[in-house]
Amino acid sequence: MPRLPSFLRRLSSDEYAAPPLSPRDERARADARERGVANARRTSAAPGAYWASRRGTAAGLRALNAAAGRDWYRVPAEAELEEDAAAACFSSDAPVIDVQTHFVADRPECARWNKSLRALYSGVAPQWWRGLDDLVAYDMTAYLRCVFGESETAVAVLTSAPGTGPDRMLHDRELAGVRALCDRLAGSGRLFNHCVVSPELPGGLTAMEAARERYAPAGWKVYTLGAGSPGDRARGWFLDDEATGVPFLEQVRASGVRRVCAHKGISNLVPTGSPRDVGPAAAAFPDLDFLIYHSGYEIPAGAAAEEGPYSDATAHLGTNRLVKTLRDAGIAPGANVCAELGSTWFCLIRRPEEAAHVLGKLLLAVGEDNVLWGTDAIWYGSAQPAIDAFRAFSIPAELRDRYGYPELTADVKAKILGGNAARIYGIDLAAARGARDDLAWLREATAEYSARGVPELD
Secondary structure: OOOOEHHHOOOOEOOEOOOOOOHHHHHHHHHHHHHHHHHHHHOOOOHHHHHHOHHHHHHHHHHHHHHHOOOOEOOOHHHHOOHHHHHHHHOOOOOEEEEEEOOOOOOHHHHHHHHHHHHHHOOOOOOEOOOOOOOOOOOHHHHHHHHHHOOOEEEEEEOOOOOOOOOOOOOHHHHHHHHHHHHHHHOOOOEEEEEEEOOOOOOOOOHHHHHHHHHOOOEEEEEOOOOOOHHHHHHOOOOOOOOOHHHHHHHHHHHOOOEEEEEOOOOOOOHHHOHHHHHHHHHHOOOOEEEEEOOOOOOOOOOOOOOOOOOHHHOOOHHHHHHHHHHHHOOOOOOOEEEEOOOHHHHHOOOHHHHHHHHHHHHHHHOOOOEEOOOOEOOOOOOHHHHHHHHHEOOOHHHHHHHOOOOOOHHHHHHHHHHHHHHHHOOOHHHHHHHOOOOOHHHHHHHHHHHHOOOOOO
8 A cells, every 4th residue: 555644644652642533534545545646657756755755745735625625725736746836835935943853862771662652653644644664763863864854944942751760762961962963063053952850859950950051951841741651640740839830930930041841732631731730820920931832732532523613611622721721811922821833733734624723723822923833853754744734724714704813824834933933942043044954964963873872961
C-alpha cells in the first residue's frame, strides 16, 4: 500500500495515544491514495518521492477538503502536479520559529523511547505523511535533519519531557550543550533551550538559580501533571496552589527569566493537566509571561465530539478550559498569556472544522500577537508539511461571521509562525530571516554528534 503524508497517518507521541480514524479520515485516506498513485505516474515520480514533495502535501490537503465537503485548505489543483504551483501556494518570506522541539539522547537508558515514540506517533498522522519513514531513531542527527535540514524552520527552542532519572529524554546540561554547539557552529540565535523544573520534588526550586547561571535557559518548562513516571502523578500540582505553584512562580520572578512554559492539555484528562489554573496565576503574576504549551487541547478519544465553538456547556473541554480561565480571571487578549500549538495543530490538520474553532477561539482569547508556533518536532518527522498546511488553512467567512473569529490573513499567519515567538522569546527576527538558508553548519554538527554523542555543559 502506498505511503501517505504524515498528517493522514495514525501517529502519536510520548504524551498521547493515537485516536481512532473517523469515517471522514478513511475517505480522505482512500482519496489521497488514489491521487498519489495517479499523480506519481503523471509526474514520473516514485510514489515515495511524490509524497515527500510539496505536491504530495497539496494532494493530501485537497483530499481532506474533498472528504470534508468544503475547501478549508486553499490549494489549487495544479499544485498536485507542478512544483512551482505548490511552492507558490505554500511559500512565504516570513521566518518560522518553532518553540517546541525535542529529540532523545543516545544514552542506553533512553533506548525505549525510539520504539514507543514511533508507535505512538504513527497513530495520529494522516496516512500519507512520510516524515517517519526514514526515522530510525529520534536522535540528534534526525533532529538536525528534520528541524533545520528538511524544513524552513529558522530558529528552534529545544525542550524535554520531565523526569529526574537516567531515562529522561534530555537533561538540562544536554539541552544547553546542544544550544552551545549550535551557537559555535551556526552562530548564536539559531537554537534556544529550556530548563525543566520539577518544583513538586525536593530540591526542585533551589536548583533553579544554579540552572539559570549555568544553562542560560530561555524559559522554565514545567509539567503540572507530575515529574514523569506514573507514580509521580500523585505529585501533580497547579500553578496557583500555595504549596508548589506560587513558590515556583516567585522563584521564576526572582530568576529574571520570566517565561513560564507550562504543559497544559494532552494529559489523558489528569486533573492537574487542566489549564484552569492559568488565569489565576497570570492575574497574580502580571510581570511573568505564561506560555501554555498545547493550549489545553486534549486528543479526541473514541467517538468523542469535536470541541466546536465555546459555550458554557462545553467550557470543560480542551482549549475551552483555557478560554474560560482567562475570561474568569479577566486576562485580556494581548496580555501575559500565550497559546502554543505543538501537536495541537498536527492533530487538527485532518479535523479542519475543529481546527477552525480551536484557532478561532485561541485568537479571540489571547489575541493574534500571542499565539505561538510549535510542532513537537521531531516526533512527526519534518515539520514542513505542517507548516505548509497551516499556511494554506483558512477559517471560512461563515464561521467568522457567526462566532466572531478573526480571519487568518497572511500577516496573522506570519505572526503565529514566527513573529510572536520573536517578541516573546527575544529573538532577532531579521537575523532569523537571513539565517534560515545557511545550512553548512549542519554537517559539522552531525559529525561532532557522531564522534562524541550529545554535547553537555557541566
